[in-house]
Amino acid sequence: MNTADLGLPVDVPSTALFTDQYELTMLQAALKAGTAERRSVFEVFTRRLPDGRRYGVVAGTGRVLDAVENFRFDAGVLGFLRERGIVDEPTLEWLASYRFSGDIWGYPEGEVYFPGSPIMRVEGSFAECVLLETVILSILNHDSAIAAAASRMSSAAGGRPLIEMGARRTHELSAVAASRAAYVGGFASTSDLAAGFRYNIPTVGTSAHAFTLLHDNERDAFQAQVNSLGRNTTLLVDTYDVATAVRTAVEVAGPELGAVRIDSGDLLLVAHRVRQQLDELGARDTKIIVTSDLDEYAIASLAAAPVDAYGVGTQLVTGSGHPTCSMVYKLVARAESADPKAPLVPVAKKSSGGKTSIGGRKWAARRLDEDGIAEAEVVGTGAVPAELADRQLLVELVKGGDVVAREPLDVVRDRHAAARDGLPLSATQLSRGEPVLPTEYVHGRSGSQ
Incomplete structure (x- = not known):
């Protein structure tokens, strides 16, 4: 339940000095x-x-x-x-x-x-x-x-889910407001826990490249994440070589792997290659999530790509220009x-x-x-x-x-x-x-x- 919008206490201080x-x-x-x-x-x-x-x-x-x-x-x-x-x-x-x-x-x-x-x-x-x-x-x-930027991105996504993940690209309080506005505009979830707590927006998140780099090799990192979060987790596959990472991810999690995330490169080309590889490995239900400085134009350009969800940060929280x-x-x-x-x-x-x-x-x-x-x-x-x-x-x-x-x-x-x-x-x-x-x-x- 959205406590702020329903008028329940949320420890909001006086707003009287938010003025000129x-x-x-x-x-x-x-x-x-x-x-x-x-x-x-x-x-x-x-x-x-x-x-x-x-x-x-x-x-x-x-x-x-x-x-x-x-x-x-x-x-x-x-x-x-x-x-x-x-x-x-x-x-x-x-x-x-x-x-x-x-x-x-x-x-x-x-x-x-x-x-x-x-x-x-x-x-x-x-x-x-x-x-x-x-x-x-x-x-x-x-x-x-x-919200206007989010609406344009939601339209460009054509029904595919959008994840708001711009908290690190704006003021910490603006990030919470941006998550709320993005949800109004059609985004499905946010990475910002404060927004999830205050406005009951669904939250998501798994791991960054730092988690892979922490471990001695990519297989150990994937195994640690699967052991902790289950086979339905999302594994980040572009820390090193994408094709190797996808193969390792399926070997570790099996065909039940929830999703892979791609955060760099030619997303259109890489998404097609990853989809083909996942299907060949038997992971036909494993989804592909793409991130990396997306805006509504980049999302529209991926309409024909085998992408299941988009993560958007900087361009969203800055109103896409x-x-x-x-x-x-x-x-x-x-x-x-x-x-x-x-x-x-x-x-x-x-x-x-x-x-x-x-x-x-x-x-x-x-x-x-x-x-x-x-x-x-x-x-x-x-x-x-x-x-x-x-x-x-x-x-x-x-x-x-x-x-x-x-x-x-x-x-x-x-x-x-x-x-x-x-x-x-x-x-x-x-x-x-x-x-x-x-x-x-x-x-x-x-x-x-």
């Missing part, structure tokens, strides 16, 4: 100006997808909910802010009782998104919403980037006064330079064609057109400060698979191209969601 200083200085100035309590709406979106990507993947929502719940200014945090003189005493007093009491709506985790999609909407007073900007963006930008999604957190509407009944006024940045945004509290829906395949992402303000009423994408995540939408990670993973399957076939092409769905904007309608 200007969030707090804005708060101080707004408190002094009397505008801090104005009802406000912030939205998370991206203006564009990474170059060549056809769709994005929403990931990290469960971690955002944890972060919001743990966004507390305890004595240690307040002491740090006081010692540094970051904010004044009235602001520290306000922060001491901070609890997010607003509402959060968002695309359900695992859903796909496109440029302009209002991936998350945070509503409450300006004061309580502005503080969450950095931590929300930090989580969503990282996790969504990893796109380690962020360039998501932003923008104020799109605010009340005219601190009166709770004051109407919302759309606001938006209008400066030149490609960073403009569209004001107003938004809804989003996905229009389908006659075959039930998505054909457009529709984003609008005001009333939702009747024909799109049952295709709305945003769901309630937090209501009055209480989390209302925690989910097991397997539900999120299944949702992503279904969302990707609902896109046009060109979504899974690895060649460069535009987003697979256009984003259409609907303006000027009255009413509210």
